[in-house]
Amino acid sequence: MPARSTRFPLLAVDIGNTSTVLGLAEPSPLSDELTLTHTWRLRSNRDLLPDDLALQLHSLLNLSGATPPGSAVLSSVAPPLGQNYLLALRQHFAVEALEVSAENLPDVRVELDQPTAVGADRLCNLYGAGRYLDGYEYAVVVDFGTSTNFDVIGRGRRFLGGVLATGAQVSADALFSRAAKLPRIALEAPLSAIGKNTVHALQSGLVYGYAEMVDGLLRRVRAELDAPAVTVATGGFARTIQGICREIDHYDETLTLRGMVELWVSQTQGVRDR
Numbered sequence: 001m002p003a004r005s006t007r008f009p010l011l012a013v014d015i016g017n018t019s020t021v022l023g024l025a026e027p028s029p030l031s032d033e034l035t036l037t038h039t040w041r042l043r044s045n046r047d048l049l050p051d052d053l054a055l056q057l058h059s060l061l062n063l064s065g066a067t068p069p070g071s072a073v074l075s076s077v078a079p080p081l082g083q084n085y086l087l088a089l090r091q092h093f094a095v096e097a098l099e100v101s102a103e104n105l106p107d108v109r110v111e112l113d114q115p116t117a118v119g120a121d122r123l124c125n126l127y128g129a130g131r132y133l134d135g136y137e138y139a140v141v142v143d144f145g146t147s148t149n150f151d152v153i154g155r156g157r158r159f160l161g162g163v164l165a166t167g168a169q170v171s172a173d174a175l176f177s178r179a180a181k182l183p184r185i186a187l188e189a190p191l192s193a194i195g196k197n198t199v200h201a202l203q204s205g206l207v208y209g210y211a212e213m214v215d216g217l218l219r220r221v222r223a224e225l226d227a228p229a230v231t232v233a234t235g236g237f238a239r240t241i242q243g244i245c246r247e248i249d250h251y252d253e254t255l256t257l258r259g260m261v262e263l264w265v266s267q268t269q270g271v272r273d274r
Contacts, residue, residue: 006268007070010034012260013085013097014121015076017146018169019236020044022057023257024066034261036254038066050084054092072097073264075120075256098264100124107266109158118159121256122151127266128259129153129232132250137227141255142214142248144235146170150217152225163217168210168237175206187240210237211244218247 009024020042025034040060048056061068072089074097076082082099089095100120102110108126110118121143129139133155140162141151147170150163166174168187176184185202193208195201222229233241233248234255242251252258 008034009037009067009069009071010261010264011069011072011089011095011097012036012257012264013072013074013076014124014256014260015044015074015078015081015085016121017078018044019145020081021257022060023254023261024069025261034265036257036261038064039254039257040064044078044081046078046081048081048084050087050091053085053088057088058092068093069095071095071264071268073100073260074098075100075124075260077119077121098267100260100263105263105267107157109156111158111160119149121145122149122159122162124256124259124263125149125151125234126153126157126159126259127262128234128252128255128257130157130259130262132230132232136230138225138229140218140221140229140231142218142231142233142235142238143256144168144233144237144241148214148235148237150221152221152229163221165213165217168206168240171210172206175202187237189240189244207240208244211241214241214245215247218245222247 009026012023014021022040023036024038025036028035072095074085086097089097100123102116102118112118125141125143129141132139137155139153143149146167148165148167152160152162154160176182185199187206189207190200190203193204195204218231231248232250232252234252238251
C-alpha cells in the first residue's frame with residue numbers, strides 16, 4: 001500500500017447519496033493557499049466497481065485537460081461507493097486518500113452523544129465554514145442534499161449538533177408518488193405564493209413552503225445559542241431558494257469541497273513541512 005502522498009493536484013471526492021462532487025485543487029500562483037481549479041458533479045451509483053470509477057475519473061481528467069491527482073481526500077456517506085473510490089485511487093493512481101471521519105480529526109471536538117456517528121460531509125462543512133466565523137461565535141451551515149442538514153459549528157472547530165430534515169426533492173418525489181394525478185414539476189420559485197394553476201400551486205408549496213421551514217428552523221437554532229450565529233447555505237437546492245430564505249446570510253456552492261481541501265491541509269501540514 002503506498003504511503004499517503006502530499007503531491008499536487010489534490011483530488012477532493014465528496015460522495016453523497018444522490019450526487020458525487022469532485023474537485024481538483026492546486027497551490028495558487030500568488031500564495032501557498034490551495035484553490036479549486038476544476039469541479040465535477042456526477043450521479044452516485046453504488047453499482048460501480050473500482051475499475052469503473054477509475055475509468056470515469058480518467059475520462060473527466062482527459063476532457064478537462066487536467067493533471068491526474070497526486071493526493072486525495074475522500075468523504076462518503078454512501079457505502080460501498082466510498083471504499084470502491086479508495087481502491088480505484090490506490091490501484092490506478094497510486095494515491096492513498098485521506099478518508100474523513102471523526103476518529104482521524106484530532107483537532108475537531110464533536111459534542112454529540114455518539115461522536116463517531118457524525119457524517120463525514122458534516123465534518124467537511126465544519127472546516128469550510130471557518131472563514132465565516134470572523135466576528136461570530138457560531139456558524140450554521142444548511143447543506144441541501146438528499147437530506148437537508150443544519151450543522152451548528154462553534155469556534156475552535158467544535159461540532160455542536162444540528163438538525164436533519166427531508167430534502168426538498170425527496171419531499172416532492174414522495175408527494176408525486178402518493179398522488180397519481182399531480183404532475184411532476186421543476187422545483188423552481190413561482191412569481192407569487194398564490195397559485196393560479198396546479199403547477200404554480202405545487203411550486204409555491206414545495207419551494208416557498210420549504211424556504212419557510214428552513215427559516216423557521218434557523219430562528220429556533222439561533223434562539224438556543226448564547227451568541228449570534230452566521231448562516232451559510234450550500235448544496236444543489238441552495239440556488240433555488242437563494243434570495244427567498246430570509247435567515248441565510250451567505251450562499252457558498254463549493255463550501256464542502258473547499259472544506260475538504262482545508263481539512264486535508266490541516267491533517268497533512270506536519271508531513272508537508274518535513
